[in-house]
Structures are given as C-alpha cells and as structure tokens.
Amino acid sequence: MVAGRFVGQSVLRREDPRLVSGHGRYVDDVRVPGMVHAAFVRSHVARARIAALDVAAAERLPGVRAVYTARDLEPLIVGPLGATMYLSAPIPSPVALASGDVRYPGQPVALVLADSRYLAEDACELVRLDYDVATPVMDMETAAESEILVHPERGSNVVSQSRRWDDDLELAIRGAPYVVTRTFRQPRQSHTPMEPHGVVASWDRFDGELRIWCTSQRVHEVRATMGRVTGIPEQRIHVVQRDVGGAFGQKGAMRPEEIAVVLAACKAGVAVKWVEDRHENLVAGGHARSDRIAVTMGLDHEGGIIGAELDHLEDAGAYPSLGSVGGLVAMMFPGAYRMGGVNWSTRAVFTNSCGRAPYRGPWNIESLAREQIMDAAAREMGLDPVELRRRNVIARTDMPFTNASGMTYADIDPAAVLAETLRRFDYPEFLEEQSEQRGGGRRIGVGVSLFVEPTALGTGTMLGTEAAHVKVSLAGKVTVALGTSSHGQSIATTMAQIAADELGVDIEDVSVVDGETDITPIGGGTGGSRSGVIGGGATHRAAGHVRDKVLRVAAELMEAAPEDLETDRGRIQVRGTPTRSVSLAQVAHAAYVDTKLLPAGVEPGLEALVRYSTPAITFANACHICVVEILPSGQVEILRYVVVEDCGAMINPMVVHGQISGGVVQGIGGALYERFCYDEDGNPLTTTFMDYLIPTSTEVPFIEISHLNSPARGPGGYKGVGEGGAIGAVPAVRNAISDALGADVTDGVRPCDLFESTPLAGGSSR
Amino acid sequence: MKPAPFRLHRPDRVAEAIELLSVYGDEAKVLAGGQSLMPLLALRLARFEELVDLNRIGELSGISFDGEELVIGAMTRQADVEVAPEVRKSAPLLARALRYVGHFQIRNRGTVGGSLAHADPAAELPAVAMVLGAVVDVVGPRGARQVPAEELFAERWTTVLDVDELLVSVRIPVMPAEAGFAVEEVARRHGDFAMAGVACALSSGHGRVDRARIALFGVGRTPLLCPLVAKEMEGSLLDELHPAALDELAALATADLDPPDDVHATGSYRRAVAAHLVGRALINSLEELRRA
C-alpha cells in the first residue's frame, strides 16, 4: 500500500486540544434541566442474607426525591440485563439492585435520588440495612469444591469448563528429555480508567423518548441493553457520548448501577445523573486477571517443544460480564512457536468478589505462561532463552500456520520480529555488560517476550462487522459516521486520515462522528483491537465508494474519462493537466442540486454507507525486551524497555506508539504494582489509590518502540494494536526479574517478595 | 465520596481560631492544607460538624531565622519550605525529607503544621522534627506551651494536643557546623508513604560523635527514636565507626520492632529493610559529617 498524504503519518490528534486543555466533555460534564443525583447504598460484606432494609428515614431527609430498592425497580424490568454478545454465555444475568441477598462486597442494594450527590450520600447513611452475614467463597482454588455456593440456584460454583486431552501426547510430554512444570498466577487487577463509570438518563413520558448520556465502549449496546431491559422500543432510545476517559474493557457492557439509574430515571420521571467515584470503581466497577495456570512442557534434547499441558483456573467473581477466556487462553498458548501438541483443561469459578470484566488482552495469561516457561526450560537446559526461542519460532515462510491448539495464523513473521528486537536491543553487548555488573554485585536481569496477538475477533457476534457512513456536504466537506465508540483510540484522527486520502481532500475537511446511536450506523463499538481494522476497513470502503462516484460525476462535468482523473486537496483534475479541474463542492452541487448534470445511471447524492466484515481474526505480533535491576531493598527498577511491533500498515505511528506505551504501562502495573486484595472474610483492602497502586510517570521507563510491517489482507493492510502492550509486558518484566534472581517469579511481586528470597547484605551495600 | 455536611469557619487570626475551637470542642476540626483531612472526610471515615479553616490566618505562615533557631509557621506550605534558602542552610535535612512527601502538587497545599499534627506514623516530618530536636509552639484557650517533638506523638494519627489547641509553629535549633544528616526510605512508588524509613542527624567534635539522633518511621504506631543507638554512638571515635560496627548499630536500632503485615509489605520485611536503611543512613550522615 502506498503511503498516503495522511495515512502513515503521525498526524497530530485532533482530540488533544480540547482534552489536554481540560475541555473534554465527559458524563460528569452533562447537565440536563431538572436533573437529580443518584448514590448507591452498597453491601459492606461479601455474602449475606438481607434481614432488613428500611429506607423511611432516608426518604424523609430534605432534598431527597426518592429511594428505590429492588422491589421498586423490578417491575420495570422486562428483559435480561446482560450484554447482547453474552446473553447465551453461561453467566448469571446481572442484577440491578440486590434482592434477598448480597453476593459481593459493594453490590448495590438501594438507590437514592436527591438534589445533590452530597445529599444523596447523606441519605444513603440513613438507609437501614441489616444482614445475616454468611461465610463467603473467596478462594478460587477451592471454590469448585466448596459447599458454599455463590449462586445457590445454579447448584455449583463452576461457571464453565473445557478440556481437550490426548493421552499419547501426555505420555510423550511426560517422557520427554526435559520436562518443566510451573504454576503461574496473576493478581486481581482493576482497569482504573481515569473516568469511572457513569450515566445521565432522562425519560420524557410525554414524547416517549429515553435519552442516555454514557461513558461506554459500545453506545449501540447501551441502546440494545436498555431496549431489552425496559421494553421501550429501541428507536425511541437515544444514546450519546462525547469523550470517554478510558475503559480498557471495563465499559464493554452496562454495569448494574447504570441500568438501575436508567430505570430510576424512568420511574421517577426526572433526569438522573450518577458518576461512579473512585472508591466505587475500585471495589465494584469490574475486576480482571486473577487467574492461575499450571503448565508442563516437554522438550527434546535440541530444545524442540514436544508438547505442553495447561490447567487454567479463572476467578470470575460473582457476576462476570463476559464468559470464560479459557478457550482463548488454550488456543493462543502456542504463540509464535512450533509445538507437537497442547493438552488443556480450563475452568472458571464463581467467588463472592467483584465480577470479572474483560481487560486489555483478557487471555493474556497464555503469553505469561508460555514466555515464562520458555525461560524456565532454557535455564533448566543451560540454554540461552533467546536461543531456545530461535529454535522454535515460526516465520513468514510458514504462513498460513496452524498452531498446536488449532488456531490458524496468517500474515505474521515472528522470526523477523524476534531478530529485529534483538538487533535493536543489541543482545550480545547486553550479556557482556550484565556479567560485568553481576561481578560488581548488582542484580540485573533481562526478559524477552514474544507473542502473537489475535486482533479484531468477533465473527458471528456484534463485533464482526462495522459500517461507515461517508457523506460529502454541499460545500464539499466530509463527515464519516461510525459505529465505534472511541475512548482514547484517536478514532476521530485516524479515520479522518483514511477518508481524506481516499477522497483526496484535506484532513481539516473531514469530521468523524461516533458515540451517537441516532446518527451512526449500528456497530460493535471499540474494544478487542477492532476499530482500526474493522472501522478502518469500513471507512476505506465507504470513502472509496464515494470517491468512485465523485470521479464519475467530475468526468461528466469535465468531459473526461474517470480513469484520467485524480483527486488532490479537494479538487478533481485531469492527470497531468491541473488546469482542467473541478472542486468537490462543484461535484456535490451536481449531486444534490443540479442533478441533470449527472451522468446517466448515476443516482443523486454524494454519500455511501458500507458495512465491512473482517476475516475471523487478524493476527499481529510483537516482541518485548525488558532489563531490570533488583535493588537491595527488593525494589525493581526498569533500566530499559524495547518493543518491536508488527501491526501491519500503520495509519498513524504516533497513535500506535500511544497504544503500545499505554499497554506496556498497564503490564508493568500488573507485574509490579497492581493487586486488588480482599481479606479472608471478603473485605476489600485496596479501596483507594493509596493502596491500589498504579504505575506513575516515576515508575515508567522510556519505551523504545519500532516497527515491522507484514500487512493484513483487509483494506489498508491494518492490524489491531490495542492490547499487545499489556499482553507482552507482564512476561517481559517477570522474565527479567527471574533472570536477575536466577529463580522463577510466578506471581505479581512486591519488594518484600524479592527481598525475602535474597536477603540483604548489611547496610554497607547500595 | 462526598463529605457529610459541615460548617466552614474562616477566621483571620489565631485568637479567633482558638475561640472557635474552644466553643465547639470535639465537634470541630482544624483544616490546614486538607491533603489528609479532606480524603478522610470525603470517604466519611471522619466527620466533624465544624471545620476551622486556617488558610486565611496570615500570621501562621512564614519562615524566620534568628541565628539560633529556624521558626516555621504551621501554615507554611511544604513546597515553600522545601526551597527556602534558610531551610536549606540551617536545616538541610528538612528540605531533603520534604522531597519524599507525596508529590509536588500535594506539597503545594500540604503544610508543615498539618503534617506534624496529623501524626501519620509513616510520615517523614515527625521523624525529622524528632532528630533535629525541634519544639512546637502550641496555643490554646489556656495559653501557650511548647512541646518537644519527642513528646508530641502519642499514638497513630494522634498528638498530645488537646482538641482546642492549635499548633502554631515549629522551632528547629541550628545544628553545629560539624554535622551530617540523612533521610532514607523505601516506598512502593515515589511519593507513597514509606514502608520503612529513617531520619538521622549526627554531630561531632574533636573526632568524636557528640550527638546522635536516629528516628524510624513507617514501622510503629508513632515515629520511633532509637536512644540505644544514640547511647552507643555518642562519644565514639569517628574512626571506630566502620561498616561492621554500623551494621551492628542498625541491628540494635531495629531489634525491638514488630511492625504488622499489610498489603504492601510483611512486617518482617519492614523490620529488615529498616535495618538496611539505618545502616545506609549512618554511612551517609557520617560521610557528610566527615566532609564538614
């Protein structure tokens, strides 16, 4: 694909002037006349029967409009509360407000509407909520066998399980010259978007229209969900958002609180605002990771991988908002390597904790497990971990390649990505330096992680297609409307780049609209690294359609052949004779007004709506190398971080860098800082940013990023790039620490974990 | 995360503030930089019906030095203290320690008096005040009194001040020319409260340590002075304080500690890392002292 005037350039983000100057418009900035404010009474315990719930005192507080419990809202609910794509998943339907019992700490029990959030919270304190507290299920390891059931009506704490086992393979693995077994865990994390959940809802019973302002990854899903829940005809539900301050998967489905607020607005007949605060978001806004995988890998004398066995266990919490990721974990486990085969069993279990929500590479434990066990195996064999990877890695010449779990890759070149990363990093030189510094007593280690990233998944769900509606106005200006829901992905910039190049106009002449159900095509929103691939493909196709028409009309106006024309900066000219040209506005005039000028057979109007669907999965691939030093105190300092990414053709390299950097930071968080904790009784312990630690600018190294380009087959050759940073960073950091220690790090680590495994010398060391 | 209702009083003078405090007693709370109090109120972990805001009381802010003592008004912002030339000159340890207090945004609002009065066991300034032999000026309805920093901290988040008393300033005696200081800590991230920390001030004459003050923070219910270490060190020849001796002193300083486990660290880690930090602090302050 030839570089365009805009595509492939680091065009500055048009979102930035308003965002960096504090003029973004988030849910909390929405004000509707007569609006009241909601606050929730929440469960303080993990599991209990509600013995008494008395709202009378709260109702009497001046300024309080209404106090609702499940009994008030349930009559309004006519359909399931789950998101469309998970309606058939084996997960319980979300519950707007708890009735009868509570199943996780922070579960909403009652809802207060008042003239201000302050008053609403005052009233919450007046609600009398008595429980018969019961022992909760908090440990995923024992949940499946526990007599205590998170959802008694389901009869089991197992959400779902899968197994594929070949006994011959098992024998081969167990009998291999090298057999390496490890169990890896990752701590429970919160997505911590800067803007937490929230919603403003207004039900106008006179015009029968429900208006919702939200912060979501899928505005069309918000409409679909609320249509099902309330029975209000979907075309009468209008969902809008402007800026969304991050989501990372947490905003893919409506939260029970958001649904309760919309229902409350319908019941009370006033506009209601609720913005989740940080405490609520950390405790009950959706959690992630929190899984465990036991891996056994068998290798031959040369380091060839005979096969691997996986046992994956996932903590789904009480109300997960997605089905199990176990299947994808198993399918992606072989990563970029040839393996003889993979046996797996996976299981997801309920616990009385905050439900699991997808988080940037929800299946990431496959990369963590594979890349860490590769290092463990290399150590056991006395082989350089990089060499072990080289011996097993697949290359472009292997494509299409079906991995040992049965997933077929196309258009990737992991061998080249690995080689390029090592070259940029200068691995041999590092090894020399490392041995010098080790001699001086410093604990320095390097970690490599190589992985294949499945992007833009979703055939057969709402996520499989996306449409773009490209319109040229009478003045020759362009609007692109998409079913995406940008929440930091720079869609307003990147899609404008594509449309501007396709149409041959200036980027300033293109506007991109998303996040509004009434004026955008139905779409799957933004998530799963899909918007560049599928939204970009749709924009390409739709703009291409319009361009074809522009050329036909212009050819007629200039009495030239369409093939002889080119477009440039809003003008259509005869190639080689720029003096013979018409403007896009002239073409639009013919298309909308002076329609008799149109060539025969050409319909009036200058717009196109084209729906695009991708191949099943578009594969990207990357390699990370991280160098750490473990200080005597057990603190980890990241000394260097290198990424080489192959996400095909880049629409905007700066945006790609942003996606990778953000992901790497979250991965560093997962490896070193973030850990949502409960005590044994189910009390959340890390409920503010004082205790739930996310990496800040002082913990994050400079990230060196470079690229290879193995284009995908779709329009433009784009691949997704949203999740890889977060997937690759956890194993890179952990491998580096393991290398520095000479021992495997099998869970998130704190300084005290690294300190105790290698006690300090006296105060005289650094 | 919105505070329960309160009335905000904004006196212009110390006397008015004391008057308000004596009228409302334990229903009132003083508001300084708000960096500790506001989160507590917003999370409804604390509630007070009356807040007495000190931010308009000009007489509570400022730094002065009379040749013997550095006097810092309670409402002086941590950020201003950090860069004040008088502080860098006469109490360099205070300036160094402030860099560990949260982030500069927090220090722009946070006050010296607030940090001392809040008495967080993991805070830097209380330990620094102790090793520098600081004294706080306290004013209340029953008059003024002075409390040495060593006696100020009663319990976790609790000082010996009465509810109607105000901490108005802190006095830091100037240290002799032959002195060395260090503050060392280990926190999860830069700006977090320390998992363990130590402040140290040494002075010497004729080749011997004549005064040694070491205080630990983040490992007990209050900042902890280490009198045993001081006793061992005072009178020692500087030349005797070789690394092995310092390791022993570090072990001595931390022998009786029994910090609890929490989500950030085990108690045993805090204790072990405290010993490591004491060793480092002694080395660094001796080095500075030898250079002086």
Ligand SMILES: Cc1cc2nc3c(=O)[nH]c(=O)nc-3n(C[C@H](O)[C@H](O)[C@H](O)COP(=O)(O)OP(=O)(O)OC[C@H]3O[C@@H](n4cnc5c(N)ncnc54)[C@H](O)[C@@H]3O)c2cc1C
């Ligand atoms: C994110 C974050 C990180 C932080 N990290 C650190 C850290 O690493 N180390 C550290 O030491 N601190 C840290 N802090 C706390 C910060 O230093 C506070 O500023 C300080 O503890 C309190 O000072 P303040 O002026 O904000 O007091 P306020 O919050 O206004 O008051 C705190 C308490 O002291 C009382 N008080 C205040 N002034 C007086 C007075 N003159 N007389 C009597 N009582 C008074 C108040 O009534 C209240 O009980 C952090 C704070 C935040 C938000």
